[in-house]
Amino acid sequence: MVKHKGSIFKRFKRAVMAHWELYLLFIPIAVWYIIFCYVPMGGIVIAFKDFKILKGIWDSPWVGFQNFEKFMSSTAFLATLKNTIIISGMNLLFVFPAPIIFALLLNEIRNPFAKRFIQTVSYLPHFISWAIAGGLVYMLLSPSTGPINAVIRFFGGSSVNFMSESRFFRWIVTLSSMWKGLGWGAIVYLAAITGVDEEMYEAARVDGAGRLRRIWSITLPSISNVIVIMLILQVGSILNVSFDQIFTLLNDAVLGVGETIEYYIYRVGLSSANNYSLGAAVGLFKSVIGFVLIMATNAISKRVSEGGGIW
């Protein structure tokens, strides 16, 4: 036992001595994290307290899991949880792959000017805030003046008020997210693609592989580790759907299917001074779920490919 302990100490000392430079370099970063992330993290206790803003964090009374019971027993909360998971799920299924595919296809464009132009244009929507983008969506889907309904009417159908029908709402959210995030999301993948070795393409070309084949066998595998990392990070934030987007697009007719946790917090006033602890409890709940999911996804990705995963 003593031998084991001494060995750990010695190993530790040896490690530090061997890589002292790296540890030293990391110190300012670690300090930043401690000050701005871990010190405030102590505030998580608010979720277990009846937080009175004037009393402060430490003097507010402890209530254990009462806050969690409160929101978890609320049927409204469960409904919003379901909405959030479904919308996030659709995000993962449809919005996540889109920038990847776009990056792969864009990479095949030969003309460098066209490539640059397309890429620049593609990320412009990212900069249009939801307050305005939402307005564009309304205009597009308007039953009276919108182009989509104009096309429908042209083919003999009657106008559909897309924004007021429950069955369309989540799709509207997903498609608008795709439109807004396609170009910007592709940036990381395009950067990764630049790291693929030209020689491999040449070899494949000589072997007679067509473009599609080359994309599938060379480009895609080469950026697979980036994809996996992005996927893990995305899964970790599965309970985060953009509040601004929902706030702009949601209306009373589709509350049932569109209200997310964030919107619920806003509508119910959980972020107000009186309900701060409830809001903190919901936040902690979201964090734990995200953490579990990241661990799970990470473990799976490690099993699937060696060296995969975040840590």
Added chain:
Amino acid sequence: MKKRMIAMLLACILAVSTTACGREESSADNKTSDSPSSSSSSEAVSDVNDESEEPLDPITVSMFLVSGRFENEDSDPTKQYILAELGIDMDVTLSIDNWEQKYSLLVSSQNIPSISYITPSVFYEYAEQGAYADLTDLIRNYPNIVKYISENEAMWSRVSVDGKIYGIPSLNTAGKWNITYRQDWLENLGLSIPETMEEFTEVMRAFTEDDPDGNGVKDTYGFGNWDGNTLGMFYGMFGGASEYYHLNGDTIEIGSISEGYKNALMYYKELYDKGYVDPESLTQKSEQFWQKLAQGKVGSWVGWWSQYHAAYQDYGFGETQPDGSLVLGGAVKGPSGMSGMIASDPVTNVVAISYNAENIDRILEFIDWQLSDIGYRVMRYGVEGEYFTMNGGQLDYFYRYDSDMKTVSGKVVDGDTEVFMMFNRTDIYPEQLLGDTQVQVMAYEGYSTARDNVLLTNEFQGLTSEVFQNKMPDITKYVDEMRIRFILGNESFDNWDSYAAEYIRLGGLEVAESLLVEYNETYDKNATLAEY
């Protein structure tokens, strides 16, 4: 590490220098200020300062206002004036974007502003926790404040917790809504402004089916709106509004499940089904509505009083409908002769003083001055003699309706002088709307029509309880969702009883009962709830 040391060092230097700067600045200004209208200003000072003729010691007062405005070169003279005449150095934070969170952070860091100008609900949250100074005994010493509130003693109960007064309500008129019609359409069809339900239905029909704009195309709707905008006038026709509580004789009814509300929805649905109402009214946002109005597709709408002139000023109605004109109507009467526009909360905001503020007496003096005739005008219009002039008690000139936005002295006004306003004097306010420009005329008309409308009031306005805060959000969501379902026909009115039952199951009755307790306590009454 180094950065943190530097940051802390910088912080220390900054902290020291600002306090020193602040003190020097205010004393220097006290000596060098030169407001041109020194005669009238000294009158104001003597109002406040009684016999003392010495300049007051300047004090710095931190202020937090919920406002989309910002300090600019045209609000600076007001600031200087207040410093010179009242010795108050206003240290103002104006916030509107995420202001509730910002305010909560200030409180949490023990930096409660000396004066807070915030919404009643937020005020109440903090007042309950003891954030504000008890003004109960002090208030009576300030004549303007007392006079301001005296018409409505009940208002004091809105700012009290456990019988103690913690704030001063900032009041406004309760009548803020109007119905506006396309006047040219009425004329084209030979109709007059509808007063009864039958007349209104006929106007709606005619607007939709009789081609009021004479373009040969059936592209118009009688009535338009946007999501979340109250069906206020319709509620008034039947005496029942969602989320309101109505006094019916001796008992109080829950609006959301009342017969009146049901009838209002049924009538609206009737108009909707017949196609007289723009079907997008329930889901579109206000931008889409203004677009439709500008395109000449909508014949009437219920809106805030300022939207009457805003249609011209901000939404391009004059441009896009050069031959069109608008006219205001009164609240349409329902089958039993009832009518009313939804009443807004007369308490728009509350002014509170932090519990640990220094110089509370000076602060109250400042507030008292703001409520005086001259104080109100300076806070709203700017320094007298520069930005406005009076003529024997009548507003003689006010830059805002000068077409070139010029001050009395000819300086062009770029900014806004109302930045620090916290109180409205509803008796004086209309004077600024009197004038000859189209916008002024419409503004005055809109304001006075809305103010004088019959109102449908909420008996439990502004009251809150723990049950209310816990259960109301989900109840409201249910009510909002069901309203749409009833109107669209997704839910039949035959199932109204199960809707009401669900409302009660969600806690609607509990909420009403808890609010009733508050109501009786606050207003010293003995009301009871209707049978449910």
Added chain:
Amino acid sequence: MKSTVKKSLPDKLFMAINSLLMLCIVAVMLYPFWYICVGSVSSIGHIFKGGFLVWPDGFSTTAYEHVLSNSRIPRAFFNSIFITVVGTLISMILTTIGAYVLSKPYLPGRTGMTMFVVITMLFSGGLIPFYLTVNWLGLIDTIWSLIIPSAISTYNMIVMRNFFMAVPRSLEESAQIDGARHFRTLLQIYLPLSKAVIATVTLFYAVGYWNSFFNAIIFLNKPDYQPIQVILREILLMSRTDILQAQDMSKNVPTETVKMALVVVTVAPIATIYPFLQKYFVKGVMIGSVKG
């Protein structure tokens, strides 16, 4: 280098379809923006007429005058530029160093360190403790409160770390044999080979700082250091009817054209910077193949 193998039919088909697809994407991405640009110099009536906007009905810059005449704008612009430039610099330095350290698979405790930073992406104490910490450091109402508390984005650091991990070990070893310390290795070997990810993360940070407003709202009480987004958001907020009603403001209501001008003013700086960064999206690794 010209290909010596002839393009086959499936390839030609693929290229054709790809080009068509790209054209559609450009149309879908570009048109809304074109609509906004055109709208920003048109009259309200023109926009409200509805339908597709292709060309303004008479050039008018009133919307831009309205936005830019706000007396706080010049100062805010300067603030934003300062925050973006200095912030990106500080962020890039910290992130690059952190990513470099975390990319060394042989570093003992690396897993723990990685967990240490990733956990912060998930768990947070909330706004009040964060604010109290910044307050305790005395950063309230300083321009540094807009930079330092958000200096490191774990997301960006992980992305960069992964790119660094792809740099072949052999390069590092040969540098060490030459006697280079870690810092020099980082500077002379890793950075030149990682131009693409450096450009990417720089862009992410720069855009992040340029678009940031929330920190400014909560940490600044005085308008001196307000960045431009805060002001643009306030202008936009004044177009919301429910807010307008509460504010009773009869001046400065932003119209549709003004809202569109806001978008253009926000996007223009970024759209002009990006082409400069694009040239760094070039081949980084010349030697050997890149494995996952």
